[in-house]
Structures are given as structure tokens and as C-alpha cells.
Amino acid sequence: MNGDLENSTPLQSMQRIALLGSHLTSTRNKPSHKMAETKSDIHLYTAQTPNGIKVSMLLEELGLPYKVTAIEISKNTQKEPWFLDINPNGRIPALTDTLPDGSPVRLFESGSIMQYLVDRYDTEHKLSYPRGTAEYYEVNSWLFWQMGGLGPMQGQANHFARYAPEKIQYGIDRYQNETRRLYRVMDTQLSKSTSGYLVGDRLTIADIACWGWVAAGSWAGIRMDGLDHLNAWLDKVLTHPGCEKGRHVPSRHTMLDNRNKTEEELDKAAQKTRAWVQQGMKEDAKK
Amino acid sequence: MATKLNPLKPIRVWLTPPGPNPWKVVFLFEELGLNYEIKSFSFADVKKKPFTDVNPNGRVPAIEDPNTGLTLWESGAIYQYIVELYDTDKRLTHEALNDRHLCNQWLHFQMSGQGPYFGQAGWFQHLHPEKIPSAIERYTAEIKRVLGVLDGALAAAKPAAGDGARWLVGGKMTFADMAFVPWDFRLAEVLLQSWDEVWEGLPHARAWHERMVELPSWKRSMEHRARLMDEQGLQWNGVPKGIETFTEYEEKIARGEQ
Numbered sequence: 001m002n003g004d005l006e007n008s009t010p011l012q013s014m015q016r017i018a019l020l021g022s023h024l025t026s027t028r029n030k031p032s033h034k035m036a037e038t039k040s041d042i043h044l045y046t047a048q049t050p051n052g053i054k055v056s057m058l059l060e061e062l063g064l065p066y067k068v069t070a071i072e073i074s075k076n077t078q079k080e081p082w083f084l085d086i087n088p089n090g091r092i093p094a095l096t097d098t099l100p101d102g103s104p105v106r107l108f109e110s111g112s113i114m115q116y117l118v119d120r121y122d123t124e125h126k127l128s129y130p131r132g133t134a135e136y137y138e139v140n141s142w143l144f145w146q147m148g149g150l151g152p153m154q155g156q157a158n159h160f161a162r163y164a165p166e167k168i169q170y171g172i173d174r175y176q177n178e179t180r181r182l183y184r185v186m187d188t189q190l191s192k193s194t195s196g197y198l199v200g201d202r203l204t205i206a207d208i209a210c211w212g213w214v215a216a217g218s219w220a221g222i223r224m225d226g227l228d229h230l231n232a233w234l235d236k237v238l239t240h241p242g243c244e245k246g247r248h249v250p251s252r253h254t255m256l257d258n259r260n261k262t263e264e265e266l267d268k269a270a271q272k273t274r275a276w277v278q279q280g281m282k283e284d285a286k287k
Numbered sequence: 288m289a290t291k292l293n294p295l296k297p298i299r300v301w302l303t304p305p306g307p308n309p310w311k312v313v314f315l316f317e318e319l320g321l322n323y324e325i326k327s328f329s330f331a332d333v334k335k336k337p338f339t340d341v342n343p344n345g346r347v348p349a350i351e352d353p354n355t356g357l358t359l360w361e362s363g364a365i366y367q368y369i370v371e372l373y374d375t376d377k378r379l380t381h382e383a384l385n386d387r388h389l390c391n392q393w394l395h396f397q398m399s400g401q402g403p404y405f406g407q408a409g410w411f412q413h414l415h416p417e418k419i420p421s422a423i424e425r426y427t428a429e430i431k432r433v434l435g436v437l438d439g440a441l442a443a444a445k446p447a448a449g450d451g452a453r454w455l456v457g458g459k460m461t462f463a464d465m466a467f468v469p470w471d472f473r474l475a476e477v478l479l480q481s482w483d484e485v486w487e488g489l490p491h492a493r494a495w496h497e498r499m500v501e502l503p504s505w506k507r508s509m510e511h512r513a514r515l516m517d518e519q520g521l522q523w524n525g526v527p528k529g530i531e532t533f534t535e536y537e538e539k540i541a542r543g544e545q
Contacts, residue, residue: 088443089396089436105385109395116388134357137368144361144398145344152403164421171422185344284428 040121041098042066045086047073048251050212051110051151055093056249057208058114061242062121070250074276111147114205115140127204135200142189142198142206150186150213154179157220162270163277172221179222183230186210190229196236203240211237212247218258219266292375294354297324301341301349303333304515305525307469308362308402309348310508314465315366317504321373327515363398363466367391370462379462386457393455393463396436404429405470409477427478434489437467441491452498453491464495468505471496476524 044059044066046052059066071077071092079090087094087108095113097105107113118128129135157179160171189198198206214234217224224231234256238244247253258266300316300323302309316323332338334345342349342360349360355372359365370380381387408426411419437455444453455463470477471492474485486493499505513523520528526536 088439089400099385103385105388107388107392109392109399111395111399112388112392115391119388120384131371134355137357137359137364140364140367141359141361144363144395147395148361148363148398148402149344149346152399156407159425166421168419168422170415170417170419182344188343281425284432 040064040066041096043069043096044093044249045069045071045083045095046093046250047071047078048249048253049073049092050154050216050255051091052093053212053247053249053253054110054209055095055113055117057211057243057246058117058127058205059242060246060249061127061203061208061240062117063242064117064121068250074273076280109147111143111209114143114209118205127202127208129200129204138199139204139206143209145182146206146209146213150179150182150210153182154213154216154220154222157222159277161221162219162267163274165278165281176221179217179220183214183217183222183224183227186214187227187230190233196229196233203237203243207233207237208243211243212255215247215253216255216258218261219255221263221266224259292373293320294322294352294373296353297322298354298369299324299326299351301326301328301338301351302347302515303328303330304512304519305330305521306347307405307473308346310469310512311362311466312348312350312365312369313508313511314468314505315369315379315462317507318379318465318502319369319374321369325511325515327518329519361398363394366394366462366466374462379460379465381457381461383457389456390461390463393440394466397463397466400433400436401467401470404433405473405477409473412477412479430474430478434486434492437495438489438492441495453495460499464499468496468499472500 042059042064044055046056046068047070056068071083073092077083078087078092083094084090086096086106089108091108093110093113094106094108095116096107097116099105105116107116119131122128129139153175157172157175160168160175164171186198190196193199195201197203198210211234214230238247258269261269298316298321300309300312302313302325304327313323313325328338333347338347338349339345341351341358344360346360348362348365349358350365350368351358357368359368374380380390404426408423408430411422411426415422440455441453444455445458446453447458452460454460474480475482478485486496516523516525522528522530530536530539
């Protein structure tokens with residue numbers, strides 16, 4: 001096949017790749033295509049966190065039936081043996097499903113769960129692009145950007161600003177500044193978008209993956225001013241009924257209310273959580 | 288070991304040599320025997336044009352594939368693209384839907400669990416001028432936890448028929464295993480421990496890692512790195528030539544000279 005891709009324009013090449021992609025999709029996923037609209041056996045293990053609501057927002061947008069088990073992070077349910085059987089990493093979300101041949105699927109990592117769900121069930125490409133198109137791969141860039149950058153860095157900002165046993169100003173600044181930088185990168189991308197979404201003409205798993213984190217920006221102490229496109233996007237995503245419904249799984253989503261709170265109010269709200277986060281850290285250190 | 292679909296025009300990899308993430312991508316190119324070229328530049332220019340036109344996030348690696356016209360960044364997204372498009376005989380992935388997504392699951396775990404936390408440990412251990420014990424402890428504890436998760440998954444994996452080797456998914460080495468190598472390769476340096484101490488109580492993870500760094504593709508990747516580090520006047524650990532120890536380098540950073 002050497003030379004297949006030579007001397008063709010990028011567009012022709014992309015069409016060729018799109019063809020290759022659709023070939024792969026049609027041969028690999030045939031059984032699940034038949035399944036897609038008729039049946040699902042999805043069970044979501046989740047909590048009210050930015051990573052948890054990614055999956056429920058997506059499931060609602062896709063209109064898929066699913067069972068929910070709420071995991072109580074404060075009681076360390078995610079470290080119990082039955083849950084570690086599903087996710088040995090002891091983190092939410094996790095998801096189980098059944099393949100057409102009856103074999104079980106057990107997945108963890110919110111990003112891979114989202115890729116699995118659209119790969120198998122979004123056959124009409126309502127929230128994704130066909131495998132092999134440029135947009136398909138660009139969505140994955142932003143999805144991994146969220147998984148490896150926005151989530152971990154904002155998570156560290158949460159830790160140092162809200163939960164750390166001692167106040168380390170350097171830690172707070174390092175991660176708040178990096179998160180704000182990532183918000184600016186996203187704001188710039190949205191400013192160039194005619195649709196108001198991260199990639200192409202539609203809401204995708206990249207937007208849904210980022211939404212819960214940006215919605216919790218105030219909680220992490222990130223300034224939200226001067227990010228007009230990002231703030232408009234926060235509201236725009238919620239015009240999708242599935243996103244609006246899915247953000248309240250397994251309990252009400254309250255992060256947007258923090259936008260109007262003072263630093264003192266936020267700090268007070270963190271006190272309870274701080275106690276059990278630190279307890280968990282002590283227990284982990286003993287292991 | 289070239290795949291059936293080897294691109295005629297080289298895929299360009301933009302990278303700065305010191306950090307681990309670019310070598311993840313080079314390792315994959317080498318293992319697949321793909322036609323690629325390296326565009327090496329200084330870390331000081333990572334958030335400047337022309338690179339920010341390639342990756343608006345200003346981080347390496349990024350690739351430009353002239354065969355498709357596609358520009359792509361984030362090493363995880365690059366992995367999925369290269370494997371889907373160019374590993375046509377599925378040497379480093381699986382055919383079945385379930386196994387394919389399990390590979391992706393471990394790739395996401397590497398991207399969100401290993402990379403960021405190992406990176407923060409490295410920063411607080413070496414590059415931050417002031418020692419903050421609680422921050423160092425936080426991230427080194429997380430490294431050990433991540434290694435423990437991997438060791439447990441490998442212990443539960445069925446040994447491969449021939450050599451008894453254990454892999455994360457489906458009884459053979461896939462891109463999911465390979466993605467962990469560049470950070471694990473730096474563990475002694477990140478944790479400031481001997482190699483034996485790094486892997487204490489983690490026999491499966493150690494054997495798994497040590498199998499992969501013996502691959503000619505990894506050795507070639509590290510030879511490229513050594514050459515490109517040398518070109519920029521850097522020693523293997525990122526310390527400029529002429530400075531003997533990391534402590535000396537840290538003192539220089541503290542004085543604001545670097």
C-alpha cells in the first residue's frame with residue numbers, strides 16, 4: 001500500500017482516511033451497530049464530581065437507559081473490594097456494560113468511557129465525528145488535553161487552595177495560574193469557533209469532558225473574568241437538555257452557584273470536606 | 288517490522304528533547320518502523336510562534352502528517368491516531384471492541400494518572416528552588432500508588448504463552464503498555480531512589496518495564512534523545528553541560544541564573 005497517500009491533496013487524503021476509517025468501523029463494530037438502538041445494559045458508578053458528571057451528561061445526551069450507583073467518596077466506597085474489581089484504581093466514574101455476545105465490559109477513566117460510549121452508541125454522530133475524519137482526531141486532542149492537563153492541574157489547585165493541611169502559597173499560585181492559562185487556551189479556541197463549541201459544528205465529548213471542570217472554576221479559585229467565550233460556552237452547553245439533566249446525577253450540581261460567593265464563603269464550605277480529605281491522606285500514608 | 292501502510296512522506300514530530308512525553312511518540316514510531324522526522328527545538332520556545340501555531344497549548348509533542356494534512360497534539364491523541372491509521376496489521380493493538388477500549392482505558396490512566404503526578408513530583412523534587420516536604424511527599428506517594436495499581440493489574444493478567452510475560456491487555460504488548468515507559472524510565476531520578484528501591488514490592492511492574500526498555504525501538508529512541516540533548520548543550524538529566532550536579536544546578540536556578 002506504499003504510495004497510496006502520495007501525491008494527493010490533504011483533502012483527498014482525508015477522504016481516503018475517512019474511507020479507511022469507515023471500513024474499520026464497519027468491520028469492527030458490526031454486532032454493536034445492530035445493538036445500538038435496541039438494548040443497553042449500562043451501569044454507571046459515579047459521584048457528584050467534574051469527572052462523574054461527564055458520563056451522565058453524555059448518557060443523557062445519547063438518550064441511553066442506564067442504572068446509577070452513587071459512590072460515597074467521603075465513606076471511601078470507591079476503595080471497597082467490590083468496586084476495586086471494577087476499577088482497580090479506586091476512582092470514579094466506572095462503567096459496566098454487556099457486549100452483544102454476552103461478555104462483560106468494565107471500564108474506568110472518564111475519557112475512555114466517553115470514547116467507548118460514542119464509538120458504540122453514537123452511530124448517528126450526534127456528539128462525535130466519524131472515525132477517520134480530521135474532526136474525530138481533533139476531538140481526541142481536546143479530550144486528552146482535558147484528561148492530562150485541565151483536570152489534573154485544576155485538581156491540584158483544589159487541593160492547595162481548599163484541602164491541604166498547611167497553606168502553601170506557592171502551590172496555590174502554581175496550579176491556579178496553570179489552570180487559568182488552560183482556560184485562556186480554551187477561550188481562544190472558542191473565539192475562533194463559529195459554532196461556539198471546541199471542534200467543528202457540534203457539541204462533542206470534548207466539550208462535555210471540560211464542562212464540569214470549568215463550571216467548578218470558582219471553587220478552585222480561578223478568576224473567570226475576561227474569558228467571554230468560555231463563559232458563553234458554559235451556558236450554551238446547558239441549552240442541551242441531556243447536559244442539563246445529566247449534570248445533576250447522582251445528586252444536584254451546585255458548582256455554578258459558587259460564582260457569586262466570596263473567598264471566605266468558599267473556604268467555610270471547604271472545611272467539612274477538608275477534614276475527611278486529610279483523614280484519607282493519613283490513612284493512605286500508613287499503607 | 289514496518290507496517291503495511293508506511294507513509295511516503297515523513298510524519299514530522301515537534302519536540303523539545305528533555306521531557307518524557309515526546310519520547311512516548313518517538314518510541315511508537317520506532318516500534319512500528321514508520322517514516323518520521325524529528326523537529327527539535329529549545330524548551331524556551333515552546334510557548335512561542337511558530338510552535339504555538341502547531342499546538343495552541345504550547346506543549347510537546349505535536350505531529351504534522353503531510354500524508355493526511357492533519358496536525359495533532361497531546362501524546363494520547365497522537366497514539367490513538369497513529370495506531371488506528373498506520374498499525375494496519377494490529378501488532379500493537381487489538382481487533383476486538385472490548386480489548387481496544389481496555390487499551391484506551393490504560394492510555395487515559397497513563398495520561399491523567401501517571402504523567403501529571405510524576406511530572407509534579409519531578410518539579411517539586413528538582414526544579415522548584417525551595418524544598419516543600421509536604422508537596423514532595425504528596426506526589427511521591429501518588430507515584431507509588433499508581434505503580435501499585437499497575438503491578439496489581441499485571442499480577443492479575445494471564446502470562447503470555449511463550450515467555451510468560453504479562454501485559455496490560457490481551458496477552459501481548461500494546462500501545463497501552465508502551466505509553467508508560469518514558470516516565471517509568473525516569474523513576475530513580477524523580478524519586479531520588481535506587482532502582483531496587485523504586486520497584487520494591489512491585490515485581491510484575493518492574494519485569495514489565497524492564498522488558499520494554501530492552502527493545503531496540505526504545506534504545507534507538509534514547510539514542511536520538513542523547514544526540515538531541517547534546518546538540519542543545521544538555522546532559523542526559525537536563526542539566527547544562529559544565530555543571531556537575533543537580534544540587535549545583537538547583538543553586539544556580541535559585542540564584543536566578545537559569
